[in-house]
Amino acid sequence: MTAGGRPAEPEVIWSRPQRAGRGPRPAHSRESIAAEAVRIADAEGIEAVSMRRVAAGIGAGTMSLYNYVPRKEELYELMVDAVSGEYEFTAPTGDWRADLLALARQTRALMHRHPWLPRLLSPVYGFSPNALRYLEHSLECLAPLDVPDAEKLELVAAVNGTVATYVAGELALAERARALPWSEDEEQGVRTAWLGSRLASGEYPRLAAAVSGTGPVPGAGLDMAAVFDRSVSRLLGAWGT
Amino acid sequence: MTAGGRPAEPEVIWSRPQRAGRGPRPAHSRESIAAEAVRIADAEGIEAVSMRRVAAGIGAGTMSLYNYVPRKEELYELMVDAVSGEYEFTAPTGDWRADLLALARQTRALMHRHPWLPRLLSPVYGFSPNALRYLEHSLECLAPLDVPDAEKLELVAAVNGTVATYVAGELALAERARALPWSEDEEQGVRTAWLGSRLASGEYPRLAAAVSGTGPVPGAGLDMAAVFDRSVSRLLGAWGT
DNA sequence: TCTTAGTTACGTACGCCGTACGTAATGGGG
DNA sequence: CCCCATTACGTACGGCGTACGTAACTAAGA
Known part of the structure; x- marks a missing residue:
């Protein structure tokens, strides 16, 4: 352990207790930290999320944040888990295809609400509490499907992959324009012009x-x-009967 | 234009001529810059790619790089295009499914050679020269498939999305371990332990x-x-007959 | 009850980063 | 031949992640 109680050993943030037995009671919580980070990312883009900004946003000193979040990457994990909690799971209907399509629509809506989500999903690759809830619910929906469990997880992964890439494509133009000093229309304009000129080459x-x-x-x-x-x-x- | 000749207007890097008519002949090229950036990313990860590192790598001053690459994001576009040139396109066989599977395998191999590629693909969303070659070849392979052209592009996008997400999952563990001070085995160990403890809860x-x-x-x-x-x-x- | 050790809070500092801007050198088009 | 667009690049600014040291705090053990 370093002086500040920050471990230099591998760990999963979810297995750390929020409150240790000993010292002063923590003034903040993972939830409020994640909420602040999500708020900033929604409003100003993921690149505006910094340890300093989040700490200031919850009224803490910069380095105090490291008592809750050992590294910035873990902050990303908290963010992904936080918005994953926005899923509304309803009881399976028996039509697993309809149920999974409804879930996929929820994922798309989630990513439209939080456009930074697709870019954070692949680096994270964690089994956060809400990710586990999501997987469990997906498997519930897939109960009527008669394939091995392992393949059901493959199916869920395939759907999520398709959704993530699809929505990332939907959002790419707007996201890029937001990070640059010109508008989405201008961005689309120059790209369309370039593509048009190449296609006109006949190649x-x-x-x-x-x-x-x-x-x-x-x-x-x-x-x-x-x-x-x-x-x-x-x-x-492509699955099932 | 700013003093250094760096435009503040929207543009696509590919439509800029490599050599302007007037001044001294450029000492470097987009190709050598992209190659150096790829070399660094392959060896030390995408987070080691900085304008300073790349400039130093080709023997240029940091700010000279901005004569070739207006923003870091454009450097990423150059990198993606450079490795996209590694595809080896062979004549379509007539079996479009086999041809597309072969292409997907090439993509997977490409991403294993350049593990940073999946993370750069979605933010870029460009029609770089090699991306256009790729799309054209995919459409050639899909000639035997009797669906509208627009749907063929959807198919290609769906395949690429699946491939990108799949390989990103394959690489996530190793990539994360590489960016952190511990090994992939340790990383996997703590994550497996955490997952095991949650699953044991019966929830x-x-x-x-x-x-x-x-x-x-x-x-x-x-x-x-x-x-x-x-x-x-x-x-x-899921497509075709 | 009192000590003590683990914990929280946070200021300071280091070495990076992207890039705006200014200036000197260069060489092709008029 | 000379003008001026272009290349080259040093300096500087504001930001970043985070290592480290110190002071205040509180639950657990004597």
Whole structure:
């Protein structure tokens, strides 16, 4: 242990007790810290989340935060778990495909509310309390499906992968524009112009054909929710009967 | 334009000429810059890639790099495009599912060679030259498939999403351990212990059942390449006839 | 009850980071 | 041939994550 009680050994933040027996009672909690970080990320983007900002936001000194969160990466884990608690699980209907589609829609809505979520999901890869609740509920929904349990987890992973990539694509343009000094329209403009000039070169005839008719970028006149439903449903159709 | 000739307007880096007509001939190239950044990221992780490191690596002053790369984000675009050039496209066989599976395997191998790639893919969302080559080749492979072109692009996106998420999961443990002062085994140990203790609580009966038998973390005794092939094949099976 | 050891709080400091800006050198287009 | 766009790059600013040291606090053990 270092002087400040911060361990230099591997650990999972969830297995640490919030309150140790000995010293003064902690003035803050993981929940309030996570909530503040989520608030900042929602309002100003994930790059605005710093240990200093979060500490200041809850009215603590910068280094006090390290009593609750050993590293910034753990702060990310807290954030992901916090928003994962926004799922509303309803009882399985017996139609596992409908249930999983409903879950996927919730995930998409969650990511639209918290656009930084897709970028944090892959580095984290943890089994946080709310992630476990999510997995357990998914398996409940999959009870009618007659495949080995291990494959059910594969199915859940596949759906989540598709959802994450799909929504990341949806959000990419807006997120990039928000982090740069120009607008989403300008960003889309220069990218469309560039793509148009390349396609006009004739080097990519099939791509040019595929892009003509629809816009080159997601969201250009398409009903994204419908496309989303179709993509997820198609994936779900590959399992089972 | 600022004094240094660095534009503050939206632009796509690929539409900038490498050499302007006027001044001294540039001492470096986008290719060598991208190669150096890739070298650093491969050896020490993406977090070791900084403008200073890359500039020093090619023997340039830090701020000289900004004559070639207007922002760090554009450096990431160069990196993604550079490794995208490692694809080896072979003529379509007529069996589009086999062709796309082969492409997906190449993507997986690419991501294993460059473990930072999955994390850079979503923020970038660009149509770099090599990305266009990739898309064009994918559409060539999909010529035998009788669905609208727009859906073919959806299929390619779905496959890439699945691949990216799958490989990101494969790599997460090792990548996280590399960025922290302890080993991958220690990392896996504490996470497995935590998961075990939660599952033993009885709150997640279905998850506990699914996890018993196989290891809780990917790669615990499984043939990951086979699981990968199965996942991608299943997805491909959802399209077409 | 009193000590004491573990814990919380937090100020200071170090070595990084991205990049704005100013200046000197360079060499092709008019 | 000369002008000026362009390259090269040093300096500097404000921010970052976090190591470390110290003071205040409180529950557990004597």
